[in-house]
Amino acid sequence: MTNRRSLGRGLHSLIPEDPNKKMNKLFETDPALNKQMVKGANSKEILQIDIEKIYARNNQPRKSFDDETIDDLAKSIEKYGLLNPIVVRKKNDKYEIVAGERRYRAIKNLGLKTIDAIIKDYDEKDVEVLSLIENIQREDLKVLEEANAYKKLSSQYNLTQEEIAKTMGKSRSYIANTMRLLNLYDVEKRALDKGQISPSQARTLLSIDDGNLRSLTLNDFINGSTNIRKVEKRKIKEKKMAESVTDNKPQTPNLDDILLEDLTEKFMDKLSSKVNISKSGKNYKLTIDCYSIEDLEKIYDKL
Known part of the structure; x- marks a missing residue:
């Protein structure tokens, strides 16, 4: 094969x-x-x-x-x-x-x-693309290595996130969210690199503006005293309180949408393939893109 x-x-x-x-x-x-x-x-x-x-x-x-x-x-x-x-x-x-x-x-x-x-x-751009694909296919890169590789394809070879996504068989949002991890503080990058926090937890940290709260949340993620659901619920509550003080109409994000996006990213991290989760009524549908029998075999092995 x-x-x-x-x-x-x-x-x-x-x-x-x-x-x-x-x-x-x-x-x-x-x-x-x-x-x-x-x-x-x-x-x-x-x-x-x-x-x-x-x-x-x-x-x-x-x-x-x-x-x-x-x-x-x-x-x-x-x-x-x-x-x-x-x-x-x-x-x-x-x-x-x-x-x-x-x-x-x-x-x-x-x-x-x-x-x-x-x-x-091959020329240099071809080598960069092939090397990245080969590494992701054969053995998972660390997420920050993957993010730096995408950044290099974007900045040095002028590939758009859409072009990178198409080449890698991933969604544009996955590429964008992975590259966003490069904006983490150094202490957060070290925690992510060591596996003390997940990429999804790291993305949650990026959405926290308060430096002290962000540091506390990092420690809570590491010691297991909180999770993404708790952090997002707290952020929504704080946003509603702030909006009520300023008499603004609440426009808080839907927690289910946040968690669905998080689960989608986790599936793509795990399966190295494009994934979509949709909801119809009370039912959820998980779709995994496969383009060959080999894809199905490899995803079966991972599951």
Whole structure:
């Protein structure tokens, strides 16, 4: 089976398919390439490249790797072989990893001299998009790493939130809410990075204007003495009181709508796919976007 899934559904709108026209020239300029190849599902040439000629990108989205998962991957490769080649691009006389750094690290741990790879000719924007998609697909990024990656796609490559959302198979609001987390205070970012608070709790903190109350709420989230429902109810009560003092007509948000939005974000965080929750009367309907059998299998495994 392929590894194509919803996150890459809009990829071709940004990255056109490359026919790999420079392959023969690569063999002429780099005799170290071993042209013992097989044909992949898409008829791309899989080559064996000297592991010493390959290096990882310095500015890829993932900043940390779990040693235990790399060891598990190495054991799997040792037993079954490398099922999916890495993707690289040639830079001078070496090869930079576009997708597959975890597989590259596992192969190095095994002490192997070569690795199966596909050589592609991508520009910087293509590499950024592919690297982000590959990391989200293979193993969840930390949410702040994901947010920084989206910010880079937006600021450096002028992609709109709508374009990023389409490429990642997520909603525009998910992209916007994830990027909003970059506005957290440093202490809140550390708590989120350590898993002491959830992304949904972090977004709730962003809606609190009072600095002291925000700090107290952070501590309450960490020690488990409050939750999002309690915080939102308190905010609604305070808003009504403030509006009654100024004789303004109350225009408070609906708590159910807030909690539905929070649950939608949690589902998308968990499933890495676009999710919609709608209400009709007393009934709720959960819709999960899937674009292939592989999507259904992966979502089933996560559930």
